[in-house]
Amino acid sequence: MAQRLPDLEALELLVAVAETGSLGQAAARQRISQPSASARMRTLERRLGVRLLVRSPSGSRLTSAGLVVTDWARTVLEPAYALVEGVSALRARQHGRLRVAASLTIAEHLMPGWLVTLRDVDPGVHVELNVANSAHVIERLRGGEADLGFIEGRGAPRDLHSRAVARDRLVVVVAPAHAWSRKRRPLRPVELATTPLLLREAGSGTRETLEAALAAYGGVTEPALELGGTAPLRIAAISGTAPAVLSALAVADEIAAGRLVEVPSELNLDRVLRAVWPRGRELPDAAVRLLHVTRGRS
Amino acid sequence: MAQRLPDLEALELLVAVAETGSLGQAAARQRISQPSASARMRTLERRLGVRLLVRSPSGSRLTSAGLVVTDWARTVLEPAYALVEGVSALRARQHGRLRVAASLTIAEHLMPGWLVTLRDVDPGVHVELNVANSAHVIERLRGGEADLGFIEGRGAPRDLHSRAVARDRLVVVVAPAHAWSRKRRPLRPVELATTPLLLREAGSGTRETLEAALAAYGGVTEPALELGGTAPLRIAAISGTAPAVLSALAVADEIAAGRLVEVPSELNLDRVLRAVWPRGRELPDAAVRLLHVTRGRS
DNA sequence: GGCAGGTCATAGAGTTCCTCTATGGCTCAA
DNA sequence: TTGAGCCATAGAGGAACTCTATGACCTGCC
Numbered sequence: 001m002a003q004r005l006p007d008l009e010a011l012e013l014l015v016a017v018a019e020t021g022s023l024g025q026a027a028a029r030q031r032i033s034q035p036s037a038s039a040r041m042r043t044l045e046r047r048l049g050v051r052l053l054v055r056s057p058s059g060s061r062l063t064s065a066g067l068v069v070t071d072w073a074r075t076v077l078e079p080a081y082a083l084v085e086g087v088s089a090l091r092a093r094q095h096g097r098l099r100v101a102a103s104l105t106i107a108e109h110l111m112p113g114w115l116v117t118l119r120d121v122d123p124g125v126h127v128e129l130n131v132a133n134s135a136h137v138i139e140r141l142r143g144g145e146a147d148l149g150f151i152e153g154r155g156a157p158r159d160l161h162s163r164a165v166a167r168d169r170l171v172v173v174v175a176p177a178h179a180w181s182r183k184r185r186p187l188r189p190v191e192l193a194t195t196p197l198l199l200r201e202a203g204s205g206t207r208e209t210l211e212a213a214l215a216a217y218g219g220v221t222e223p224a225l226e227l228g229g230t231a232p233l234r235i236a237a238i239s240g241t242a243p244a245v246l247s248a249l250a251v252a253d254e255i256a257a258g259r260l261v262e263v264p265s266e267l268n269l270d271r272v273l274r275a276v277w278p279r280g281r282e283l284p285d286a287a288v289r290l291l292h293v294t295r296g297r298s
Numbered sequence: 299m300a301q302r303l304p305d306l307e308a309l310e311l312l313v314a315v316a317e318t319g320s321l322g323q324a325a326a327r328q329r330i331s332q333p334s335a336s337a338r339m340r341t342l343e344r345r346l347g348v349r350l351l352v353r354s355p356s357g358s359r360l361t362s363a364g365l366v367v368t369d370w371a372r373t374v375l376e377p378a379y380a381l382v383e384g385v386s387a388l389r390a391r392q393h394g395r396l397r398v399a400a401s402l403t404i405a406e407h408l409m410p411g412w413l414v415t416l417r418d419v420d421p422g423v424h425v426e427l428n429v430a431n432s433a434h435v436i437e438r439l440r441g442g443e444a445d446l447g448f449i450e451g452r453g454a455p456r457d458l459h460s461r462a463v464a465r466d467r468l469v470v471v472v473a474p475a476h477a478w479s480r481k482r483r484p485l486r487p488v489e490l491a492t493t494p495l496l497l498r499e500a501g502s503g504t505r506e507t508l509e510a511a512l513a514a515y516g517g518v519t520e521p522a523l524e525l526g527g528t529a530p531l532r533i534a535a536i537s538g539t540a541p542a543v544l545s546a547l548a549v550a551d552e553i554a555a556g557r558l559v560e561v562p563s564e565l566n567l568d569r570v571l572r573a574v575w576p577r578g579r580e581l582p583d584a585a586v587r588l589l590h591v592t593r594g595r596s
Numbered sequence: 597g598g599c600a601g602g603t604c605a606t607a608g609a610g611t612t613c614c615t616c617t618a619t620g621g622c623t624c625a626a
Numbered sequence: 627t628t629g630a631g632c633c634a635t636a637g638a639g640g641a642a643c644t645c646t647a648t649g650a651c652c653t654g655c656c
Contacts, residue, residue: 005306005378012303018529023604036644038604043642049389057603057652065388067527068429071406072381074529076374078551080303083370087346090363108369117555131366229365231316231372253376257415258591293556322632334615336633341614355623355632 008080010044011073013037014052018070022059082112089115089129097128098286101137101146103205106273108230109249110166110294111150117293125286134205141278148287149276152205152247153212162276165294169248170209170269173260175238181261189267193217196224198236198244209271210245234260245269306378308342309371311335312350316368320357380410387413387427395426396584399435399444401503404571406528407547408464408592409448416591423584432503439576446585447574450503450545451510460574463592467546468507468567471558473536479559487565491515494522496534496542507569508543532558543567 009030016026017037027037045052052066062070089100089111102111111129118125132140134151141149141160149160156162172187174180180187193214200206214220224242227233230250237244238259254260275291277283283291307328314324315335325335343350350364360368387398387409400409409427416423430438432449439447439458447458454460470485472478478485491512498504512518522540525531528548535542536557552558573589575581581589 005310005382008303008306019533022602024602033645034604035606035646038606039643042605048385050385055604057650059603064429067529068388068402068405069381069385071527071529072377072384072410075377076381079370079373079377083367083374084303086370087348087367090366091347104366107366112370113555120555120557131362229369231365231369235317257411257418259418320632331616332633333617333635336635337614340634353633355621357632 004047006044006047007040008077010040011077013040014044014066014070014073015077017041017053017060018062018066021061023053023055079112082116085115085119086112086129089127090131091128094126094128097126098148098284098290099128099130099146100148100150100287100290101130101132101140102150103134103137103152104131104229105152105168105206105247105249106150107131109247110273114290114293118290121293122289125289127286127290133201133203134208135203138276141276144278144281147277147281147284148290150273151276152271152273153208156274156276159279160276161279162274163291164272165275165291166273168271168273170206170245170271171248171251171255172243172245172263172265173237173251173255174243174263175240176258176261178241178243178261180243180263183263185264187263187265187267189214189217189265192245192265192267193219194221196221196242198225198227198233198240198242199223200230200233200246201226201228205271206245206247209269213267213269302345304342304345304371305338306375308338309375311338312342312364312368312371313375315339315351315358316360316364319359321351321353377410380414383413383417384410384427387425388429389426392424392426395424396446396582396588397426397428397444398446398448398585398588399428399430399438400448401432401435401450402429402498402527403450403466403504403545403547404448405429407545408571412588412591416588419591420587423587425584425588431499431501432506433501436574439574442576445575445579445582446588448571449574450569450571451506454572454574457577458574459577460572461589462570463573463589464571466569466571468504468543468569469546469549470541470543470561470563471535471549471553472541472561473538474556474559476539476541476559478541478561481561483562485561485563485565487512487515487563490543490563490565491517492519494519494540496523496525496531496538496540497521498528498531498544499524499526503569504543504545507567511565511567 013026013030016029017023020026020029023037023041024034027034041053050065050069051063052069053060054063107129115127130140130146134153137149137151138157140146152168197220211220225236227236230246233244233246234251234254243263251260255262275294311324311328314327315321318324318327321335321339322332325332339351348363349361350367351358352361405427413425428438428444432451435447435449436455438444450466470490495518509518523534525534528544531542531544532549532552541561549558553560573592
């Protein structure tokens with residue numbers, strides 16, 4: 001039947017047991033009592049229906065199933081920590097924080113990972129994250145409401161410093177049932193320009209990149225649907241009849257799972273994701289550290 | 299302070315609210331009462347310290363923070379569903395199940411995703427997953443204890459059918475502090491053959507691939523440490539002084555986060571991950587479906 | 597041989613938390 | 627104005643988790 005989702009803290013405990021080799025030590029690490037840990041593991045095993053531990057008076061070892069489940073647990077915990085870190089940055093204004101404004105694509109896919117790494121590198125830095133589209137990020141920097149910004153799209157304005165931090169690519173995706181999924185040759189730009197598409201709202205970096213690339217071909221036609229986030233777009237594309245244009249970062253999972261198909265295109269929709277900051281002002285220490293973290297990532 | 303981890307079911311509810319636009323409908327989808335959903339969302343907001351919803355008598359919409367958090371929640375839920383699916387396959391023997399044996403690398407990184415997709419495609423198929431190293435997988439197939447196997451390494455034995463399902467690459471990784479992380483030119487095979495390494499146990503596909511590649515250079519020297527899973531190896535590599543050789547799948551996250559550094563090598567350590575099954579026997583329907591799912595993935 | 601220090605399990609009590617049903621207030625559309 | 631849909635509150639019930647205290651067991655040392 002509908003298997004209930006496991007408890008994240010129980011998974012965390014499992015990982016702790018795997019690493020310490022003892023329920024008691026794992027309990028101490030999680031700051032709970034040893035009997036609680038014992039009960040929690042028992043509950044987890046019962047819920048999952050799998051024996052994970054071999055308990056013995058000299059410690060606890062993982063079963064072969066436990067070994068695999070522990071690794072799966074890590075893949076769940078990692079984005080969970082990223083979420084917690086990201087949420088902490090979203091929390092309403094607090095003094096002494098580095099004020100970061102980031103466009104949606106970057107905030108969604110890159111920022112949480114950066115924040116986790118930043119916390120490792122320097123636990124003292126606290127970030128306040130503001131999510132806005134690229135145009136708005138620039139406004140905030142100019143208005144002194146943000147110390148550091150992240151935008152996608154063409155170049156940065158002249159009055160701002162900028163540095164590339166990652167590369168992204170817009171992709172055209174359709175549901176597997178859509179006719180384009182069986183296309184043999186790459187899409188010609190004109191096809192893209194004349195087909196009603198599922199798009200992000202005007203002012204977003206994603207939309208601007210596409211419009212700039214299609215400007216020579218008459219610009220984009222009236223969108224089939226215009227939505228304010230990537231998730232609704234994904235869903236519309238999966239169930240919908242129109243193609244969507246989205247960041248490759250946002251649909252990598254869907255493509256891998258076969259729920260969406262990438263349609264090759266002749267158009268070059270690569271784009272650079274950049275950190276930007278005001279020319280006049282001095283960059284705070286914390287911003288320098290964050291910039292350092294964003295270096296050397298994909 | 300130590301931020302507590304969110305409740306997965308609360309995150310699931312948040313996603314449901316985002317998609318239905320209403321707390322009540324989301325509650326119905328999760329099969330809980332509307333007041334429970336209301337309370338759960340309130341608890342989630344309190345725990346995270348962020349307002350996620352704008353409630354109104356005509357429905358609930360996400361705040362801008364809620365939009366982002368919802369997307370983060372999806373990235374947490376996806377591996378969680380994969381874990382649940384995987385665990386269900388690990389559960390002790392049940393009749394009428396497709397018996398699959400997979401090597402550790404495949405079981406850890408690819409199988410859960412396949413199972414989630416398989417469930418989408420055909421909810422009727424139930425898989426029983428057995429994790430063993432590549433040598434053992436082949437034994438199980440020959441002994442009739444498994445219907446379908448997945449192995450990594452060189453070619454498959456002659457008495458088995460096989461089909462490539464994915465490609466993988468072994469990488470040499472070291473902690474950022476290790477001298478090799480500053481190496482200018484690619485590692486020569488002899489260096490790798492004469493350096494004590496952190497390795498998986500003999501008999502594992504990972505180990506065999508490395509030994510085959512180094513055979514011409516005198517084989518691998520005595521390992522610095524020999525461990526039975528990728529997780530302990532990762533940890534040993536991160537904190538350790540010796541280089542580790544691991545599947546790229548297993549360390550992609552660590553490399554992205556900068557906790558490990560990949561050392562380029564002249565040695566070609568690409569390898570093909572294959573599905574294998576006995577020649578004589580007929581492949582069960584369910585196996586054919588699973589094979590179909592594994593097609594067209596990275 | 598026996599004691600010390602580690603392991604994990606059990607028992608019982610207290611409490612927190614979450615669930616439900618029932619109800620009320622609000623908005624929007626007919 | 628009325629009805630349907632939305633969300634919040636109240637109050638009761640119960641499930642689950644927490645803790646402390648204790649016991650049983652293995653390992654290693656004296």
